Amino acid sequence: MVDTLDPNGLRSSIRENTKIVYVESPTNPTLKLVDIAETAKLAHQVGGLLFVDNTFGSPINQIPLDLGADISLHSATKYLNGHADLIAGAAAGDKEKIHTIKMMRRVLGGTLDPHAAWLVLRGMKTMGLRVKMQNQNAQALAEYLSGHPKVKVVHYPGLTTHPQHELASRQMTGYGGMMSFELKGSLEDARRLTERLKIGFLAASLGGVETLVSQPAIMTHHQLTQAEREMTGIPETLIRLSVGIEDKEDLISDFEQALASL
Numbered sequence: 472m473v474d475t476l477d478p479n480g481l482r483s484s485i486r487e488n489t490k491i492v493y494v495e496s497p498t499n500p501t502l503k504l505v506d507i508a509e510t511a512k513l514a515h516q517v518g519g520l521l522f523v524d525n526t527f528g529s530p531i532n533q534i535p536l537d538l539g540a541d542i543s544l545h546s547a548t549k550y551l552n553g554h555a556d557l558i559a560g561a562a563a564g565d566k567e568k569i570h571t572i573k574m575m576r577r578v579l580g581g582t583l584d585p586h587a588a589w590l591v592l593r594g595m596k597t598m599g600l601r602v603k604m605q606n607q608n609a610q611a612l613a614e615y616l617s618g619h620p621k622v623k624v625v626h627y628p629g630l631t632t633h634p635q636h637e638l639a640s641r642q643m644t645g646y647g648g649m650m651s652f653e654l655k656g657s658l659e660d661a662r663r664l665t666e667r668l669k670i671g672f673l674a675a676s677l678g679g680v681e682t683l684v685s686q687p688a689i690m691t692h693h694q695l696t697q698a699e700r701e702m703t704g705i706p707e708t709l710i711r712l713s714v715g716i717e718d719k720e721d722l723i724s725d726f727e728q729a730l731a732s733l
Contacts, residue, residue, distance in 0.1 A: 475492075475494045475495075475505050475510065476498075476503055476504070476505055478506060478509050478510065478513065481510060481513060482513055485513055485514065485516075485517055485519070486517070487517050488517075489514070489517050489519045490519050490520065491514075491519060491520050491521075491522055492510060492513070492514040492519055492520070492521050492522070493522045493524075494507075494510060494521070494522070494523055494524070495523070495524040495526075495527070496523060496524075496525075496527075496528065496533075496535075497527045497528060497628060497639075497647065497649065498527075499526075499527060499649075499691075499711075500626075500649075500651045500685075500687045500691070500692075500705065500709065500711040501626055501651060501703070501704045501705065501709075502527075502626040502627060502628055502633075502649060502650060502651060503626075503635065503704075504628060504635040504638050504639055504642075505523075506638060506642070507521075507523060507535050507538040507539065507540055507642055508538045508539050508642065511538065511539030511540055511541075512539065514541075515539070520541040520542065520568075521535075521539065521540045521541050521542075522540070522541065522542045522544060523535035523540045523542070523543055523544065524544045524545075525543045525544060525545055526544070526545050526546045526549050526550070526678070527647055527649045527677075528643060528647060529545075529549075529550035529551075529598070529602050529647065529678070530543075530545070530550075530551075530563075530598070531550070531598060531599055531602040531603070531644070531645060532602065532606065532643050532644055532645035532646070532647050533642060533643045533644070536563065536564065538642055541564055541565075541568060542562055542563070542564040542568060542572075543562070543563045543564065544560070544561070544562050544563075545560065545561045545562075545563075546559075546560055546678075547559035547560055547561045547591050548560075548676070548678070549676070549677050549678030549679075550598060550601070550602060550648075550678040551591055551594060551595055551598060551678075552590060552591050552594040552595075552678075553594040553597065553598060553601050553678060553679055553680060554590070554594055554679055554680065555676055555678075555679040555681075556590060557587045557590050557591065558587075559583050559587055559588075559591055561591075601680060601716055602645065602647075602648065603645070604716040605647070605648030605714050605715065605716060606629075606645040606646060606647060606648060607719065608648065608682075608714045608715070608716065608717070608719045608722060609627065609629065609646065609647060609648045609649070609650050609712075609714040610627075610629045610646060611719040611722075611723065612650070612712070612714060612719065612722055612723060612726065613625050613627035613629060613630055613650050613652075614630070615723045615726070615727075616652050616726065617630060617632065617652075619730060620655075621654060621655050621656070621730050621733060622652050622653070622654060622655065622730075623652075623653040623654065623655050623708070624652065624653050625650065625651075625652040626650060626651045626652065626653075627646065627650040627651075628643070628646045628647070629646030629647075648678070648713060648714040648715075649677060649711070649712070649713055649714070650711075650712050650714065651687075651709055651710060651711040651712065652709070652710055652712075653706055653708050653709050653710075654708040654709075654710060654733075655708070656708060656733065657707070657708065658686075658688065658689070658707040658708065660708065660733055661686055661707065661708045661709075661710055662686065662689075663732070663733060664710065664729050664730065664732075664733060665684045665685075665686060665710065667728070667729040667732050668684060668725055668726070668729045669725055669728075669729075670682055670717055670721060670722060670725040671683065671684045671712070671722075671725060671726075672684070673685065675690050675691055676713070677711075677713035678713060679713070679715065680715050680716045681715040681717070682712065682713065682714050682715040682717060682722060683712070683713040683715070684710060684711070684712055684713075685710070685711045686709070686710060686711075687700075687705050687709055687711055688700055688705060688706070688707045688709060689707075691711075692705055
């Protein structure tokens with residue numbers, strides 16, 4: 472296992488024959504950050520390329536190519552589309568590298584159908600407005616949850632208490648609509664909370680106009696053992712939020728009533 476969050480550890484893992492360094496920032500679901508500019512330097516020192524999964528960041532909040540990355544990857548299903556009604560992916564980079572990807576895609580046959588492509592283009596027209604609202608709502612909700620007595624810790628780079636807040640402020644123009652928090656209590660307490668929300672929907676996707684909540688331990692990361700989840704910072708009481716564009720006061724009130732019921 473390579474810890475991409477630690478430049479020193481990553482440096483020792485890169486070999487002279489390393490072709491690609493692949494990172495995600497912010498990470499899912501713990502919202503940790505990779506220093507993209509520093510990682511790009513390490514990859515380029517051996518002639519490798521840096522690929523960055525920028526799905527959580529979105530092109531509105533973070534531009535990896537401006538930080539030295541070679542390819543910026545997105546699950547277009549999420550923020551680019553924004554309406555949870557298609558499955559698609561996108562890669563951005565210089566013309567030569569994208570041409571190589573295009574030719575490989577042609578050979579493998581992974582071509583988006585015309586209607587899905589139109590839906591992505593439709594969604595991108597409002598992406599700036601949606602993401603700005605999601606940033607504001609996530610910041611407000613993170614601040615509320617971080618002060619709640621039933622919440623152990625909130626993982627959101629927009630909080631000054633986040634251990635990488637300074638890095639986030641350097642490489643991001645907005646802190647995003649994704650966050651997670653650890654509840655004080657048990658797995659069942661976390662389950663009850665997700666079920667008692669009235670505005671937030673229990674679902675595994677993200678980046679849409681609606682607020683979605685999920686429990687990684689029993690949903691997206693259930694295939695890992697408990698020890699593996701704990702090693703990667705995913706306890707049973709971790710709840711991940713994809714914050715939507717609803718009124719922020721309504722969102723806070725919804726979490727307030729759900730937490731009060733525990």
